[in-house]
Amino acid sequence: MNVKIAKRAAVAGGIAALSVGLMISPAQADPTSPNTFRQLVGVGSDTTQDVMNGLAETITDPNHTPSNLLVASYNATNPGYVPGDPAHPLHDTIVTRSGHAAIARPDGSGAGISTLIGDTAALDVDFARSSNGPSTVGTNLTFIPYALDAVTYAVRSSSALNGGTLSLAEVTNLYKCKNTDGSTPAGTFPAVGGVEIHPLLPQVGSGTRKFWEATLGLSDSSLAPCVSDVAADGTSVQEHNGTALQRAGDLMPFSIASYIAQTNHATTGVQDRRGTAVLQTVNGTQPETATSTLNTAFPVTREVYNVFRTSRLTxxxxxxxxxxxxxxxxxxxxxxxLCTPASGTIIEKFGFAQVANCGVITIKGNS
Structure with a gap:
């Protein structure tokens, strides 16, 4: 079904002439105005919200209905969030179609896919951003790759762990509440060089949480007791938000692409949420190249996807x-x-690498 919204007045000025490759826009947190409705609506992954926001600002709608731009990408959390202010909560609602009711803003890949699956009547959402492939076997959904990310762990810049040389096997042991050599610690928490380790995970529904668990051989149902998705101050750990690193022994998974985009916030326009987080090597491999781009040789990489109902691909x-x-x-x-050289430039600007299989429709699942 091709969802079309009632025609609205065309956006004035140069936007009408905008097309992929004419400019590289900074990322916009949600469409640029609360009343800007676009034909194809995407929600979900925090990891890919910024790159999709950037791409969305360069893709024109051929018939300019309901907007001159085709794709609306909504952030995983409220871009106007103010800590402690009930009027500006982290988790809010969004209105994606003119005249439609508000829906809960999906926070993360899993929440985005669940919203897509459940959206059978109102058709508020057309696709889900996902930093993970399918969770279940089936053909109802198609996961379309368009970029490459890598994930490492981050620690506080002031931590004695900063600059360490942990291997992936050692990080895995820490997330299993063991010392790096696999031995059982004396207490609840393992230690490295005398520093008590507190392994953190992002919120439930996070694609990065799911990916990191799969990489380390973990699952939500069997997490060791030292692992938490709550920071020391009692707040939920959000993806790629370094403010969760509050103790010397805190470590958390972090998208290298997101870190690069946040580092370059002056040109990407994304919110810098790194706090004191510093990316670490794994197996002796640096997360970034000498030119501060994603190191595609990093040992922990993943494709990222936009997920559609298979029935709509035509x-x-x-x-x-x-x-x-x-x-x-x-x-x-x-x-x-999304696979043109111009889009590739935007993808790299936001810290990702291009993929040779951009746009393939062979990856299927039911969730």
């Missing part, structure tokens, strides 16, 4: 924007808008 705007050319298409030179 819709013209979805196909032309997200889906690579398919066998049998009359125009074999067609390139999905």
């Amino acid at each position: 819709e013209t705007d979805i196909r032309n924007t997200f889906v690579a050319v398919q066998p049998g298409e009359s125009n074999q030179s067609r390139v999905a808008k």
